[in-house]
Amino acid sequence: MSFKPVSAQVNLPSLEEEILKFWEENKIFEKSIENRKGKVRFVWYEGPPTANGKPHMGHVLQRSLKDLILRFRSMKGFLVERRAGWDTHGLPVEIEVEKELGLKGKQDILVLKDTEFESIKFFNQKCKESVFKYVDDWINLTKRIGFWIDFDSAYVTYDNNYIESVWWFLSEVYKKGLLYKDYKVVPYCPRCGTSLSSHELALGYKDDVEDPSVYVKFELEDEPGTYLLAWTTTPWTLPGNVALVVNPDAYYVKGHVKGETLIYSKGHTLGVPESTKDNVEFKGSDLIGKKYKPLFDFFSDNERAYQVYPADFVSLEEGTGIVHTAVMYGEDDFKLGKTLDLPMKHLVNTKGEFVEEVTDFAGLFVKEADPKIIDNLRKRKLLYNNAETIKHTYPFCWRCDTPILYYALDSWFIKTTAVKEKLLEDNQKINWVPKVVKNGRMKNWLETLIDWNISRNRFWGTPLPIWQCSKGHIRVIGGVGEIREFGGEVLEDLHRPFIDQVIFKCPDCEEEMKRIEDVADVWMDSGAMPFAQWHFPFENEDIYKQWYPADYIVEGIDQTRGWFFTLMAEAMLLGDTPPSPFKNVISTGLILDDKGQKMSKSKGNIVDPMEMFSISGADTMRWYMYTQAPAGGNYLFSKEHLLEKHRRFNLIFWNCYKFFVDYAMISNWKDEEKRTLSILDKWILARLSEVVLKVNDGLEKYDAYNSSRAIEDFVVSDFSTWYIRRSRDRVGPEADSEDRNTCLSVMYEVLLTLSKLLAPFTPFLAEEIYRSLTDRESVHLQDYPTGNKNMLDEELIGEMGIVREIAEKAHAKRKEDGIKLRQPLPLLKYKIKEKLPDELEKILADEVNVKLIGYQKSSNIEPAIELDTKITPKLAEEGKARDLIRQIQQLRKEKGLTLADKTKILAPVWPKDFEELILKNTASVSISQSEILQIIKEDEDSKGS
Numbered sequence: 001m002s003f004k005p006v007s008a009q010v011n012l013p014s015l016e017e018e019i020l021k022f023w024e025e026n027k028i029f030e031k032s033i034e035n036r037k038g039k040v041r042f043v044w045y046e047g048p049p050t051a052n053g054k055p056h057m058g059h060v061l062q063r064s065l066k067d068l069i070l071r072f073r074s075m076k077g078f079l080v081e082r083r084a085g086w087d088t089h090g091l092p093v094e095i096e097v098e099k100e101l102g103l104k105g106k107q108d109i110l111v112l113k114d115t116e117f118e119s120i121k122f123f124n125q126k127c128k129e130s131v132f133k134y135v136d137d138w139i140n141l142t143k144r145i146g147f148w149i150d151f152d153s154a155y156v157t158y159d160n161n162y163i164e165s166v167w168w169f170l171s172e173v174y175k176k177g178l179l180y181k182d183y184k185v186v187p188y189c190p191r192c193g194t195s196l197s198s199h200e201l202a203l204g205y206k207d208d209v210e211d212p213s214v215y216v217k218f219e220l221e222d223e224p225g226t227y228l229l230a231w232t233t234t235p236w237t238l239p240g241n242v243a244l245v246v247n248p249d250a251y252y253v254k255g256h257v258k259g260e261t262l263i264y265s266k267g268h269t270l271g272v273p274e275s276t277k278d279n280v281e282f283k284g285s286d287l288i289g290k291k292y293k294p295l296f297d298f299f300s301d302n303e304r305a306y307q308v309y310p311a312d313f314v315s316l317e318e319g320t321g322i323v324h325t326a327v328m329y330g331e332d333d334f335k336l337g338k339t340l341d342l343p344m345k346h347l348v349n350t351k352g353e354f355v356e357e358v359t360d361f362a363g364l365f366v367k368e369a370d371p372k373i374i375d376n377l378r379k380r381k382l383l384y385n386n387a388e389t390i391k392h393t394y395p396f397c398w399r400c401d402t403p404i405l406y407y408a409l410d411s412w413f414i415k416t417t418a419v420k421e422k423l424l425e426d427n428q429k430i431n432w433v434p435k436v437v438k439n440g441r442m443k444n445w446l447e448t449l450i451d452w453n454i455s456r457n458r459f460w461g462t463p464l465p466i467w468q469c470s471k472g473h474i475r476v477i478g479g480v481g482e483i484r485e486f487g488g489e490v491l492e493d494l495h496r497p498f499i500d501q502v503i504f505k506c507p508d509c510e511e512e513m514k515r516i517e518d519v520a521d522v523w524m525d526s527g528a529m530p531f532a533q534w535h536f537p538f539e540n541e542d543i544y545k546q547w548y549p550a551d552y553i554v555e556g557i558d559q560t561r562g563w564f565f566t567l568m569a570e571a572m573l574l575g576d577t578p579p580s581p582f583k584n585v586i587s588t589g590l591i592l593d594d595k596g597q598k599m600s601k602s603k604g605n606i607v608d609p610m611e612m613f614s615i616s617g618a619d620t621m622r623w624y625m626y627t628q629a630p631a632g633g634n635y636l637f638s639k640e641h642l643l644e645k646h647r648r649f650n651l652i653f654w655n656c657y658k659f660f661v662d663y664a665m666i667s668n669w670k671d672e673e674k675r676t677l678s679i680l681d682k683w684i685l686a687r688l689s690e691v692v693l694k695v696n697d698g699l700e701k702y703d704a705y706n707s708s709r710a711i712e713d714f715v716v717s718d719f720s721t722w723y724i725r726r727s728r729d730r731v732g733p734e735a736d737s738e739d740r741n742t743c744l745s746v747m748y749e750v751l752l753t754l755s756k757l758l759a760p761f762t763p764f765l766a767e768e769i770y771r772s773l774t775d776r777e778s779v780h781l782q783d784y785p786t787g788n789k790n791m792l793d794e795e796l797i798g799e800m801g802i803v804r805e806i807a808e809k810a811h812a813k814r815k816e817d818g819i820k821l822r823q824p825l826p827l828l829k830y831k832i833k834e835k836l837p838d839e840l841e842k843i844l845a846d847e848v849n850v851k852l853i854g855y856q857k858s859s860n861i862e863p864a865i866e867l868d869t870k871i872t873p874k875l876a877e878e879g880k881a882r883d884l885i886r887q888i889q890q891l892r893k894e895k896g897l898t899l900a901d902k903t904k905i906l907a908p909v910w911p912k913d914f915e916e917l918i919l920k921n922t923a924s925v926s927i928s929q930s931e932i933l934q935i936i937k938e939d940e941d942s943k944g945s
Contacts, residue, residue, distance in 0.1 A: 003661045003664055003665055003772065003773075004661075004772060005661070005665070006654075006657060006658040006661045006662070006772075007658075008655075008658060010650075010651070010654045012616065012617025012619060012620060012646070012650065012764070012765070013613060013614050013615070013616070013617050015617070015764060015765075015768055016144075016146075016613075016617050016618055016619065016764040019764045019767050019768060020143065020144070020146075022767075023778075026777065026778075028777070028778045028780055028781065029148040031777075031778075031781055032074050032080075032148070032780055032781055033074075033079065033080070033081055035781060036074060036077065036078060036079040036080065037079060038079070039077055039078055039079045040077075040078055040079065041078065041079045041080075041081070041546060041547075042070075042073040042074075042078035042079065042080045042551050042552070043546075043547050043548070043549070043550045043551045043552075044066070044069075044070055044080070044082060044550060044551065044552050044553065045529060045530065045550040045553050045567075045582065046066075046082070046083065046084055046085045046149070047062075047085075047526065047553060047554075047555040047559065047563050048085035048086050048087035048155070048157065048526055048529065049086070049087060049138060050086070050087045050088065050090075050092050050093065050131065051086055051088075051131060051132050051133065051134050051135040051137075051138050052092065052093050052096050052130045052131050052132075052133045052134060053092070053096070053134060054134050054137050055134075055137060055138050055141045055609065056591075056599070056606070056607075056609070057591040057599065057607055057609055057637065058556055058588070058590065058591050059141070059609075060141070060145060060591075060609045060621060060625065061588050061591060061625050061635070062554055062555055062556060062588055063141075063142060063145060063147045064145060064147070064621070064622045064625045064626070065554045065586055065588065065625070065626075065704060066147060066554050067145070067146060067147040067148065067622075067760070067763075068622075068626065068699075068704055068760045068761060069552055069554075069699065069702060069704075069760070070082060070148070070552075070760075071148070071759060071760035071763065071780065072699045072760040072784065073551075073552075074780070075756070075759065075760065075780070075782065075783060075784035076783075076784050077783065081150070082148060082149045082150055083149075083150055083153055083154065083155065083533065084149045084150060084151045084153075084154035084155075085154055085155045085156070085157075085529060085533060086131065086132070086135075086154055086155070086156050086157065087157055087522070087525065087526055088128075088131040088156055088157045088158040089157055089158060089460055089461040089462060089519075089522045089525055090456075090458075090460070090461055090521075090522025090525075091192055091194075091397075091398075091399040091400070091456075091458065091522065092399055092522070093127045093130055093131055093460055094123075094127060094192075094458060094459065094460050095192070095399050095400050096130055096133075097123065097126045097127050097130050097460075100126070100130070101123075101126070105191055105192070105193065105351070106192065106193035106194075106457075106458070107193075107351070109123050109459060116497070117497045117500075117501075120459050120496050120497040120500075121497050121498075123459055123460070124459055124460050124495055124496060124497075127459075127460035128158065128460075131158070139151055140610070141609060141610060144610065144613055144618055145609075145613070145618045145621065145622060146618055146619075146622070146763040146764060155529065155532070155533035157462075157525040157526070157529075157532075158495070160480075160492075160493070160494050161532075161535040161538070162525070162528075162532045162533070162535070163462050163463075163494045163495075164479050164480055164494070164535065164538065165528060165531055165532035165534075165535055165536060165537075165538070166462050166520065166524060166525060166528045166532055167462075167465040167477055167478055167479060168478045168479055168537060168538075169524075169528055169531070169532075169570060169573075169574065170464070170465055170466075170476055170478075170520075171465065171476050171477065171478030171479075172478070172573075172574060173414055173573050173574075174476035176573075177415075178414055178415040178418055178573060179412065179413075179414055179415075179476065180412070180413055180415065181410065181411070181412050181413070182410075182411065182413055183408060183409065183410050183411075184331070184334055184335075184408060184409075184411070185328070185329065185330060185331045185333070185334040185406050185407060185408045185409075186406070186407065186408075186409055186411055186453050187200075187201045187395065187404050187405075187406060187453075188350075188404065188405050188406065188407035188409060189397040189400065189402050189404060189405075190350065190351055190352025190353075190365070190366075190402060190405055190407075191352075191397065191400050191402040192397060192399070192400055192402070192458070193350055193351070193457060193458070194456045194457045194458050195407075195409055195411050195453055195455065195456070195457070196397070196398070196404070196453070197452055197453045197454070197521050197523065198449075198450050198452070198453070198561075199452075199523060199561040199562055199565055199566070200398050200521070200523065200562075201395050201398075201404065202445075202558075202561040203398035203558055203561070203562065204395050204396045204397055204398035204401075204404065205393055205394070205395050205396075206393065206394060206395075206396055207393050208391045208392075208393075209391065209392060209393065209394040210389050210390070210391055211233045211234070211370075211389065211390055211392065211394065212233060212234075212235055212370050212371075212374060212387055212388075212389060212390075213231070213233055213387070213388045213389055213390035214231070214232060214233075214235055214374060214377075214383060214387045214388075215229055215230070215231050215320065215383065215384040215385060216229070216230050216231075216232060216238065216295070216324065216377060216382060216383060216384070217229060217260075217262070217381075217382045217383065217384055218230065218244060218292040218293070218295065218324075218382075219292060219293045219382075220290055220291070220292050220293075221290075221291040221292060221293060222290070222291070223261075225260070225261055226254065226261040226262075226263065227260065227261065227262050227263065227384075228244055228263050228287075228290075228292055228308070228322050229262045229263060229264045229320045229322060229384055230244060230319070230320055230322045230323060230324040231318070231319035231320050232324050233390055233392065234329070234370075235369075235370045235373040235374050235377075236348075236366035236367065236369050236370050236373060237324070237326040237329045237330070238295055238296065238324065238326070238373060238377075239295070239296040239298065239347050239354070239358050239361070239373070240298070240326035240327075240328055240329055240347045240348070241294070241295060241296070241306075241324050241325065241326050242299050242302075242305045242306065242325060242326065242327055242337070242342045242343055243304075243305065243306070243307060243308070243309050243325040243327075243336075243337075243340070243342055244292065244307075244308050244309070244322055244323065244324060244325065245308070245309050245310065245311035245313075245314055245322070245323045245325055245336065246284035246287050246288070246308060246309075246310060246311070246314055246321060246322055246323075247265075247284045247310070247311070247312075247314040247316065247321060248283065248284045248285040248288060248310040249283065249284065249285070250265055250266070250283070250284045250314070250316055250321055251265070251266040251281055251282070251283055251284075252264065252265050252266060252281070252282060252283070252284055252286075252287065252321060252322075253265075253266050253279045253280065253281050253282075254279065254280040254282075255279040255280075260384075262384065263287070263322070264320040264321060264322065265316050265320055265321025265322070266281060266321075267316075268320055268321065284310070284314075284321070285310070287308045288308055288309060288310055289307060289308065290307060290308045291306055291307045291308075292306055292307065292308070293306070294306050295377065295382060296358070298345070298347060298357065298358075299343045299345070302342075302343040304340065304341060304342055304343070305342065305343050309325075309336070309340055311323065311325075311332070311336055313332045313336075325337070325342075327342050327343075327344055327408075328344060328345070328346050328347075328348075328407070328408040329348070329405065329406050329407060329408070330406055331406060334408055344408070346408070348366055348405075348407070350407075351365075352365050352366050352367075352405055353365055353366070354366070354369060360372070360376065361373065366405065367403055374387045411453050411455045412453075412454055412455040412464060412466065412516075412518065413451040413452060413453055413454065414451060414452040414454055414569075414573065415451050416449055416450075416451055416452045416569050416573070417449055417450065417451055419569070419572040419573055420446065420449050422572045422575075423446050423449070423568055423569065423572050424443065424446050424447070426568055426571075426572065426579075426580050427442055427443060427446060427568070429580050429583075430580055430582065430583065430584070430585060431583060431584040431585070431701075431702065432585055432587065433584070433585065433586045433587065433631045433632075433701075433702045433703070434587065434630065434631045434632035436632070437557075437560060437587050437632065441557070441560050441561075442560050442564070445560060445561050445565065452521070452569065453521070454520055454521045454524060455516075455518035455519075455520070455521075456518060456519050456520065456521060456522075457517065457518055458518075458519055459496055459519065460495070460496075460519070461519030461520055461521075461522055461525075462519060462520040462524065462525055463494065463495065463496055463499045463500075463515065463518075463519050463520075464515075464516060464518045464519060464520055465477040465478070465515075466515065466516045466518075467504070467513040467514060467515050467516075468513060468514065468516060469506035469508075469509060469511040469512060469513045469514075470511050470512070471506070471508075471509050471511055473506050473507075473508045473509060473511075473513070475506075475507070475513060479538065480494070483502060483504070486504040486505070486507065486513075487504045487505060488502045488503065488504035489502060496517075496519065499515060500514075500515055500517065502515060523562055523563065523566045524566060524570070526562075526563050526566060526567075527563065527565075527566025527567050527569065527570045528570055529567075530544075530547070530548050530549070530550070530567070530571070530581055531544055531548075534547070548581070549571075549579065549580055549581050549582055549583060550581065550582040550583065551582075551583050551584060552582070552583070552584045552585070552586075552702070553567075553582045553584075553585050553586075554585065554586040554587075554588065555587070555588070556587070556588050556589075556590075557587045557588060557589055557590070557632060559587070560587060564582075564585060564587075567581045567582060568580075568581060584702050586631050586702055586704075587631065587632055588631065588632065589629060589631075589632050589633045589634040589635065590634045590635070591607075591634075591635045591637050592634055592635060592636055592637065593605040593607075593636070593637060593638070594636050594637065594638035594640075594641070595636075596634075596636055607637060607639075609621070612639065612642060615639065615642070615643070616642050616643055616645075616646045617646070617650075617764070618764065619650065619762035619763070619764045619765045620642060620643075620645055620646040620650055621642065622761065622762060623645055623649055623650065623708065623712075623761060623762055624641065624642055624645045626704045626705065626707075626708035626761060627645070627649075627705065627708045627709055627712055628641070628645075629705065630703075630705040630706075631702075631703070631704065631705060648716065649712050649715065649716065650762075650765060652715060652716050652720050653715050653720075653754070653758075653765070654765070655720070656715065656719055656720050656724060656747075656751065657751055657769050657772075659724055659747075660744065660747040660748065660751055661772070662898070662899055663731040663732075663740075663744060663899065664744055664748070666733065666899050666900050667731070667733075667737075667740060667741075667744070669740075669741060669744045669745075670741075671745055671748055672741065672745070675741065675742040675745050675746075676738065676739075676742055677742060677746070678739070678742070678743075678839065679796070679837065679839040679840060679843070680723060680726060680727065680839075680843060681742060681743065681746045682791075682793060682796060683723075683793070683796050683797065683800045684718065684719065684723040684746060684750060685746065685749070685750075685788075685791045686791050686792055686793040686794075686796055686797055687714060687718050687797060688714070688749075688750055688753055688754075688791070689787045689788045689789065689791040689792050690787075690792060690797065691710050691711060691714045691757075692753065692757060692785045692786065692787035692788075693786075693787040693789070693792075694706075694707070694710045695707045695710055695711060695757055696784070696785075696786060696787065698710070699760070704761075708761055711754070711757060711758065711761070715754065719750060719754075722804065723747075723750075724747070726843060726846065726847065727743050727747075730743040731743055731744060732899075732920075732923075733899075733923065734920050748773065751769060751773060752770070752773055752774070753785050754769075755767075755769045755770035755773065755779055756770065756779055756782055756783075756784060756785050757784075757785050759779045759780055759782075759784075760784075763780065766779050767779050767780065770782075799836055799837070799840055800840065802832065802836065802863055803836065803840050803843060803844050803847075805862075805863055806828075806830045806844060806848075806863050806865060807844060807847045807848050809863070809864075809865045810828055810848040810850075810865055810867055811848065813865065813867045813869075814848075814867070814869075817869050819869060819871075820879075821848075821849055822849070822879055822882040822883055822886065823849070823871065823875070823876075823879035823882070824849050824850065824851060824875045824878050824879060824882075825848075825849065825850045825851070825867065825868060825869060825870075825871070825875065826850065826851050826852065826868045826870060826872070826875065827850055827851065827852045827853075827854055827867075827868035828844070828845070828848055828850045828852075828853055828854070828865060828866070828867050828868070829853075829854035829855070829856055829865065829866040829867075829868075830844075830853070830854070830855060830856070830863050830864070830865050831855075831856045831857070831858040831860065831863065831864040831865070831866075832855075832857075832858055832860065832862075832863040832864075833857065833858060833859060833860070833861070835855045835857075836855070841853040841855075848867075850867075850868075851875075854866075874913070877911040877913060877914060878911070878914055878917075880910075880911050881910070881911045881914035881917055881918055884907065884910055884911075884918060884933075885917075885918055885921045885922055887933060888903075888905060888918070888922040888924070888933070888935060889921075889922060891933070891934070891935050892922070892923075892935065895935070895937075897937070899923065901923065901937055901938075902923055902924065902925050902937070902938040903922065903923060903924045903925070903935040903936060903937055903938060904924065904925060904926050904927075904928070904935065904936045904937075904938060905918070905919075905922065905924050905926065905927040905928070905933075905934075905935055906927075906928055906929070906930030906932075906933065906934045906935070906936065907927060907928075907929065907930060907933050908929065908930065908931060908932065908933065909929075910927060915927060922935075925938055
């Protein structure tokens with residue numbers, strides 16, 4: 001077998017580019033699928049990215065994990081087709097277009113052209129053009145990291161067929177009575193002008209947000225000078241106050257504080273003394289029905305306003321036990337308002353600004369009005385103490401970063417609470433990686449599930465297929481065929497504003513039916529991908545069933561409340577029994593900078609993945625992602641960490657490969673079946689089988705971290721540091737030919753197995769080494785190693801572990817005594833329960849450089865040693881010889897000599913008794929005297945070094 005020379009310096013980026021070209025020209029990806037036709041299908045879903053933003057390091061992590069498992073499954077014999085997808089709707093796209101057009105918000109969109117129709121048409125066309133703005137960046141990055149995926153057949157969520165399948169889903173939900181319209185308080189972004197779902201809300205929380213913290217006094221009508229004390233962090237809601245609520249079973253006090261009479265919960269410590277001498281104590285029920293003077297009088301015409309009511313949501317843990325209630329701006333407040341028939345009127349418009357009626361603050365954005373409202377109350381002596389600030393967790397819009405308001409709106413909802421128990425049941429059937437997600441983050445989310453707010457008062461999205469007539473009749477259309485049935489015109493584009501023009505007669509009353517203006521929550525699109533990508537149920541039923549459910553998905557930890565949830569929710573809403581949409585899922589952590597900070601443009605710590613690939617190669621990045629943190633863990637990334645990973649694994653593995661090829665070429669080695677294995681050979685093959693079995697088991701469990709670490713430990717610690725280092729004398733020109741062939745045969749077997757074992761992890765490096773060692777087309781068209789259980793030898797593995805432990809102790813003793821390893825010593829005695837086999841004792845003697853090994857039986861589990869450090873004159877001479885050998889080897893390296901190059905040594909002095917040892921270990925033919933140490937190639941004239 002012939003091999004090509006291997007360079008000591010591997011340029012991974014250049015090598016990877018060559019392999020990418022080879023894959024493409026030879027259609028290796030396509031062949032990997034074609035070879036598995038007719039085999040059991042392994043289904044994977046792509047969580048569709050939005051290509052109007054550039055991919056970042058988090059996407060590299062996720063795409064590396066996607067490719068790892070898919071390559072593994074393909075090599076295990078499964079048919080693994082990989083369909084790409086693009087998420088193309090929603091606020092992420094709209095906001096980018098708004099920025100491009102210099103727009104400040106939703107109202108600007110409606111006046112882009114002469115008519116609203118033309119304005120929406122123009123804006124949505126811009127959105128459609130924007131969604132693929134960075135598609136080349138996504139495709140280039142995906143290809144560059146070696147992630148095989150079919151972009152040519154990618155599904156696109158703005159496609160009419162995709163939209164129609166989403167319509168069908170909503171129609172089915174409506175038929176089950178689970179789609180409804182309601183007026184209630186929802187999370188609302190005033191800048192985007194639309195409500196948000198609870199899972200969108202979860203994506204935008206920020207910690208340590210600073211807000212006002214004020215204690216407000218409400219004067220009792222029947223007790224002038226006596227005030228009910230309430231606490232709030234949203235002063236902007238105070239003009240909308242209609243009631244105060246208390247816990248009827250809790251105890252309250254009326255106390256004289258700083259010359260004022262205040263009522264607050266007993267035991268309160270936040271800003272108010274716990275007691276005064278003349279406190280009066282009573283239950284909250286005694287306060288119910290009491291009227292108070294309004295802070296801002298907008299509801300005096302309603303007799304139910306401005307009085308105290310009971311409520312079960314009143315907390316005694318924070319605040320004063322008296323809660324200010326503005327029914328239009330709080331979920332609990334609104335529910336209470338409906339129950340008690342309190343007045344409901346907005347004082348804030350949909351832009352988050354006070355209406356004209358609120359004259360003192362009219363036109364002000366609510367957050368900007370906070371200090372003015374506080375100042376107003378201070379001047380009227382309605383604040384207790386000075387206004388302070390508090391740091392707490394608060395939600396912001398997940399796309400535009402505007403503070404979220406809780407705001408009463410008409411919205412459409414899916415009753416996901418109806419399938420809550422099914423979702424919890426389904427969650428238990430899924431293999432979550434890491435496992436903590438199942439009964440932690442995901443279960444907690446599902447247990448607190450509320451109905452899904454699906455309507456967005458926006459433009460670029462799947463139009464909600466809901467038509468209404470003036471008499472309130474509703475039709476939820478399940479496909480374009482139904483539009484035809486009702487006499488409507490079917491359009492080439494189902495988006496706004498075209499779909500808004502589709503009008504037909506109401507089947508119930510003959511009035512005109514018009515579509516509501518809302519579009520769907522963008523997360524509904526991605527959650528529908530299992531069926532919508534195939535235009536199911538309108539076609540491709542067989543393909544849909546073959547591709548459902550997914551065996552595997554992977555995305556970031558934030559998707560537990562995003563895509564993971566919507567996949568599960570839509571499956572449960574369609575199915576009568578829990579039909580889990582995916583069986584296994586990896587939920588990844590975050591890529592942070594080396595200081596633990598999130599990467600962002602504002603912080604200047606963004607890392608360009610493509611730049612990193614050009615420095616260290618994609619395989620290094622992939623290996624870093626697998627080995628640096630377990631699933632769900634965060635990464636503290638830096639270029640230095642990446643380069644260190646390259647040095648500590650890639651280069652070591654490459655040097656193992658080079659070592660084998662160098663000696664195989666020198667000896668014209670041929671792989672022959674006949675070989676007599678030494679105990680060292682048996683050990684490395686036993687460890688190899690052990691690692692192969694462990695990696696198979698790990699990847700079956702979607703454990704990339706422990707699988708990759710097992711390989712790294714084997715390559716670095718066992719194969720390179722121990723086996724190859726301990727085998728150097730077996731492969732040199734002077735070595736026994738039969739043993740040399742056996743040793744090289746074992747190295748070949750290990751390298752060949754490792755190249756296949758590493759193929760899903762580091763596809764480029766594995767491909768290069770495998771193709772160099774064989775005459776086969778690609779490692780990615782091979783079967784994955786399964787491990788040879790016959791080669792397992794746990795006893796030998798354990799004994800070799802003891803040998804290495806003893807050696808470490810001996811090395812530590814040498815270091816303590818200042819004796820370098822090249823200096824031979826007379827004796828090492830080890831003490832342990834059982835004596836080691838003679839072959840292992842010989843390996844130990846060579847490793848620690850002693851002439852004799854002694855054994856003493858001991859009951860101790862841990863081995864102990866005695867190292868004889870007496871150096872005789874003869875041992876000292878041998879030590880000098882070994883020092884000289886090291887110097888000569890360094891000179892050979894500096895001259896760039898190969899193993900085949902024979903040299904002549906010129907030296908001032910050398911230990912004559914060890915001349916043969918010196919010549920043998922330096923590939924030299926002679927040694928003669930000279931004033932300085934130098935070496936000369938055998939076929940050259942003498943010249944200085």
